[in-house]
Amino acid sequence: MGKIVAGIGSSHVPSIGRAYDQQKQTDPAWQPLFDGYEPVKRWLAEEVKADVVILVYNDHGTEFFLDCYPTFALGVADSYAVADEGYGKRPLPDFPGDAAFSEHLANHLVADEFDLTLCQEMALDHGFLTAMPLLWDHDETAWPVKVVPLLVNVIQHPLPTGQRCYKLGEAIRRAVEAYPEDTRVAVVGTGGLSHQLNGERFGHINEEWDKQWLQRIQDEPRELAALSHKEVMTEAGAEGGEVIMWFVMRGAMTERVEEVHRFYYAPMTTGMALLALNNSD
Amino acid sequence: MGKIVAGIGSSHVPSIGRAYDQQKQTDPAWQPLFDGYEPVKRWLAEEVKADVVILVYNDHGTEFFLDCYPTFALGVADSYAVADEGYGKRPLPDFPGDAAFSEHLANHLVADEFDLTLCQEMALDHGFLTAMPLLWDHDETAWPVKVVPLLVNVIQHPLPTGQRCYKLGEAIRRAVEAYPEDTRVAVVGTGGLSHQLNGERFGHINEEWDKQWLQRIQDEPRELAALSHKEVMTEAGAEGGEVIMWFVMRGAMTERVEEVHRFYYAPMTTGMALLALNNSD
Amino acid sequence: MSDTQERWGIPGTYVFDLTLSRQGYAINKMCNSLKFDENREAFKADEEAYMERYGLSEEQKQAIRERDWLRLTQLGGNLFFFLKLGATLGYGLYTIGAQMRGESYEQFMSTRNVPGAT
């Protein structure tokens, strides 16, 4: 039987990827960030030992255009390419998929009335890429886990509601637990926390709100998920509205959760956060 | 306030389009079909007088490929091109959209937890094209109605369930009734009835089942919508499974409906049907 | 004979589910490319090279070489895409269908209610 063995929330920011590729791990401006991810990387490798990662992310004008924009898109492929975002491809290996598990998810979730777009080819941009090498060791050709990319529209309103994202997470848990194989599944919700990249309010961050978020997503996720997009964006910035992707992760966890690790750092224009959760029930 | 003023079920078959373009209206093999649509065309022009048509259809390998396949895709454009399906473009004018109305639908339906793919460009193949000129008069450049294309995946399983399609129709009715303009909306569900285009059972049709369908979709649509895809395909053929698109139309109508016109003709490989319904409540 | 037939249990029918779609992805991607005239010309000029370019398996190539539409269906070809291959090669829907039924075109047409409605 499939089992959800970890829930992780993580920011995705292009500058983190650049810092990683340029090996700035001990650069004073970047060391706090990389150090912040270390304990979780260790926990995942030594205790969690996931077989598959469902990573919830959004595309940033890389692979999807506005001619045809999905609300939710699920990868159902054997492998996923690293996208070129216009500055050359990052030196990361392509990702192995678990097509059989993806198909199970697709069949289950569509039967459960989630109207997914299904992708047999999908190149992954920093929305997906940022967290992966900070959470799982890789060499030049391979990753130690298989992945299932799950894209959420957080670019063009109407976005799915926070509650819809939460329900998608709940449905993912049901689907995972109905999987006949003994597969250990980690769910990673990416995005946020506060940031804004448009208008006169460019650069808006809200550290207070971010810190509350890291607690409230644990204790009262349904209340958070009931906030309107306007409420979230007013506090967390227009692009901070993408935090709804964390609800998919949180909805896939049990009612009560246990905090394994928490980290927060807001050096430039984004509240960078990491939260690792364990199921309590 | 928006209002749903007609519900229509209609087959979509490439050969009908060819017969129309080649002016076979009085060809003995085709006259029954064209005569069958005439009363409904008249009713729509003289009594219904719709401003906008939501037409539920599927693409047939024309505009959408399996790299990225949506469950539901809604057009939100000002105009829609006639697609070239590989034999040249049909001599029909492109279709005017009603982008403001489409946007209203998109906002409403996504808030109502339908995970739509939204399309700002969308070329329309015979799934969309077949019924239009049989139901609305056009000249070389213009149509008398605006359109909103709503695509359903009926090609690659998992398809949405019949019940999900029915619920989408119900949500469309709520959205239409919440539209501030006095817009008269016709909903057309296309596809079917029985046909099969693959395997040793190619050419399977089931006239008995089709005739029951035309009554049951009126009287007990929820029972029909609860049938599994396997049950429907066993009776109506693999490609006949696309009849689920009629549930979107039926769900948008009132609980009880009044039959305005019914027509059925099964000359070759498809049970060709037309059903025009009025709201009773 | 075919997994999808076992999964679905509908005789003479190959339900195009995700499993089958994934198996036939290369076929359908190649066939989809034949919506463009220049690609149809390239295919006709060198079928083998064109199939190789899209990464078809030997089995899939063989089904195309033999114009065996039933086999192509069993290997994951979807009719809506391989109709473009049919058009490129001069095979229409009813010719393809008759072959899948194991009949001649004439036999198949004789089973229809109004064979003039094509």
Add this chain to the structure above:
Amino acid sequence: MSDTQERWGIPGTYVFDLTLSRQGYAINKMCNSLKFDENREAFKADEEAYMERYGLSEEQKQAIRERDWLRLTQLGGNLFFFLKLGATLGYGLYTIGAQMRGESYEQFMSTRNVPGAT
């Protein structure tokens, strides 16, 4: 000033909703095309012709001529797409952002907690 600001009522913020997305569709489609090197070259060789080809309105063209990123945002440009235009023209994210705030690059950087983390 901008409809989307009225619709959403968040100061200094242009929520990219469908209405705005439709208004800016030509901008974003053009910018999206700049992911390919040959298109970046074509744009740089003749900006006016390139903008014309994508059907930008005069207002939209003018915002691009002036590298006015705030105006471009108000007219429906989405940052994730117009970053490709920025990259083509040599404008990075923080330069664009500082301009939208009405600040110099240095002024903007002085408002950051750890300006070295770029």
